Amino acid sequence: MELIIGSHVSFSSKEQLLGSVNEALSYNANTFMFYTGSTQSTQRSVINEELTYEAYKKMVEGGINSSNVIVHAPYIVNFANRKDEDKYIFYVNFFSEELSRVKTLGFDKIVLHPGSAVNCSREEGLKNISDAINLVFEKTSETKILLEFMAGKGNELGTSIDELKQIIDNIKDKERIRVCLDTCHMNDSGIDINDFDSFLDSFDSKIGISYISCVHVNDSKNIIGSHKDRHENIGYGTIGFDALNKVVHNERLKGIPFILETPWVNRNEKDEYPPYKFEIDNFRKEKFIDFIQ
Ligand code: FE
Ligand code: FE
Ligand code: ZN
DSSP states (O other): OOOOEEEEOOOOTTTHHHHHHHHHHHTTOSEEEEOSSOSSOOOOOOOOHHHHHHHHHHHHHHTOOGGGOEEEOOTTOOTTOOSSHHHHHHHHHHHHHHHHHHHHTTOOEEEEOOEEOOSSOHHHHHHHHHHHHHHHHHHOOSOEEEEEOOOOOTTEEOOSHHHHHHHHHTOSOGGGEEEEEEHHHHHHHTOOGGGHHHHHHHHHHHTOGGGEEEEEEOEESSOTTOOOOOEEOTTSSSSOHHHHHHHHTOGGGTTSOEEEOOOOBOGGGOOOBOOHHHHHHHHHHTOOOOOOO
16 A cells, blocks of 8 residues: 655645645645644635635546545634633634535545643543534534644643543544544653554554544654654654654554644755655655755
8 A cells, every 4th residue: 555645735815725736746745734724813715616626636636535635723723721611612613614614625634733721620621622522523524533642732632642532532423533643742742653563552452543544744853751842854853764764654554644744944044945755755765865955
């Protein structure tokens, strides 16, 4: 089976999905991830059917299967915080519309940062997240929510298998809830990426490996257990190319999409350029070639 790998790409109001697909194809990717608008606001443009149609034509030509494409929710959604009920419901409605947008675009997966325990205990925060997702599922159909494994920066929730399990346990429609791993976040939360199979064993016994529907592949600027969440280019961080290459080619994760969220390169005051074409190529060839001069 072919490796399914891509990166996050932009989704502009002007070119919408067509721009995203063109960007992904320029990296020789066979999948991609995008935000349907700003990561920091709830403003969204109306989806242009013609652009979507053109984008699908290109996806078919370029070998991108829509079932591997991932949408990412904006960061402003924090379902852990239920101090203000009106606000909580506002975000339930906004996120429900976001799920409908995902469906309109022909995709079925949206990644969500579970939330941050502000104004509440971790216990309460986790319950608030499950409750919000149950409400969102009542208002929508089909689209799956992928809970992202977080670094544990500040009061971030979903920073261990147990916390993710606690959220999932309280969700009624298990068919629509899945997990998105993130190697930088896992490293920063204290998990050794060199021993990925032990992590998978533990994940499998507590949640079930079939719940892993996507992996964000990032190196980390910080040491294991730092709770920082700063992504680094593949092979230039504390995790390293070999450990990450083993994740990407792990037999037990065959067939799921791997998404790069590494930073653009701007070393030596040169122009910024995206690293994804090089990083994808290195993973396909399973050989690290230095692409930053
Ligand atoms: Fe994320
Ligand atoms: Fe991520
Ligand atoms: Zn991150």
